[in-house]
Amino acid sequence: MHFQGKANKVGDHIDTDAIIPARCLVTTDPFELGQNCMAGLETDWIKRVSPGDLMVAGKNFGCGSSREHAPIAILGAGIPAVIAHSFARIFYRNGFNMGLVLLELGEKVEQISDGDRLEVKALEGEIFNHSTGATIHSLPVPEFMAEILARGGLINYVREKVG
């Protein structure tokens, strides 16, 4: 749970239609969804992302529909973690279930600018901003969520129960 990458900043209230528009929901393929990641925000947004990059967002990221295609599209775009002021509830659950790391920073998200180079220790909730030299701490990941992440997502978690 250790990532390094460039910050791609987006604004407040980024909704699931922005992350992956409904017209793209005729597939469940991560790569295809990834190609359209953020297509509802800006055409060809994906072109500015390199695999391993991180997304940094404002308030209420992922509001709107329950489509799990949203975290899948982000993962499919090669982005392993989203750092935000706050997350919408359903998206928060979906992210962890899919193995997308989500870190909540509150106002401290302002300490990251677009293009900053970040180093993230997810389970410790620690973000080192190489561009500014600052270390930022996120709100702790709830224990239950950390457990799901540690198993690589909800599917593995349930598999143990079903089996």
Place this chain on the structure above:
Amino acid sequence: MGKNLAEKILQRYCSEEIKKPGQIVPCRVSLVLANDITAPLAIDSFRKMGATKVFDTAKIALVCDHFTPNKDIASAEQVKKVRLFAREMGIVHYFEGGNSGVEHALLPELGLVGPGDVVIGADSHTCTYGGLGAFATGMGSTDIAAAMALGETWFKVPETIRVNIHGDLGRYTTAKDLILNLIGRIKVDGALYKAIEFSGPILERLDTEARMTMANMAIEAGGKAGLFPSDQITVEYCREHGRKEADLLKSDDDAAYALNLDMDVSGMAPQVACPHLPDNVHSVEDLEEIRVDQVVLGSCTNGRISDLREAAQIIRNNKVDQNVRFIVIPATPGIYSQALEEGLLEIFMRAGAVIGPPTCGPCLGGHMGILAAGEKCLATTNRNFKGRMGSLESEVYLGSPYVAAATAVAGRIIHPERL
């Protein structure tokens, strides 16, 4: 300390004692729902989990409503996948074609949800059933897959905002206007992670359909659930819709709330949410002249028979403006045939409307009413995010059936009174 409505309902399905908000608890569920967009992913997850059968074939509802009647090959393949899964698992409540409609209008109509239920659905507007006194909330497909296999899920017990609504409703002021006004006040993240409990004297004036319209949009304030107590009005609705048992449920007098809000609705004019967020709410009177290209009457928010009746009152003896496409979509086959019987569809058609089959259709920009760049639409739906109904350069305004009908006639957004 007493329990609020959310805590009370969850406790019915949870073996651990619910003590306070923030507690994470395992919980059984009374119904699990998915649709043609979210079920295919849930099915993938279900298989990857190694599950081979669902926990109860009568407690899962699969509703193909979003891109149906299938709009293209890809959506047809998705529905086919859901159909085959439903057959293989012996799922009782599978809907497609002539028995299908917008899920959140369909399930209450069939008596599949009721007061005191805990319902989870792979659709954010699952919160609609709070209008019947159910704790109902949206989740993603994999959470739904887990519940299809195990019959249980987990919840973080939410904090609750209680809204006390009172005052006199104006002639054209409806449940839609009340919820839009509330979202305008508390904003799109005002109820993040929280439940909204509706209370106050206004409840007596709201029938179950109106309550569902309000609970439906709790998610537009970030809410986990929108809850109404169940009363005689609820019991009556359940009886009419073939559900024998319906408990009366309300919060305890000494229950705790994160916030108590007071809303006096006297003198409130119809409300409109302007682009591009549902909290950009204005009184219809304050809007400058806004011409529209399209009006949509339908969806899980306002596609029920009472909504069609209200719109028809305005449309009767009027013509749709020649520059407007007025699209009417009864939310379920039941509503469709009722509207046919009452002559409502004829009223709409004579006025120049297009009537679609029960589907989500344009609500999510799926099909049957997509907007081009620069076009504006007034819709009775629940979301006006950028690009929600088509082009990223189109605009969606949200309003009630009365406002929608008046707008279709006038060609611009207008107070029904001024028609």
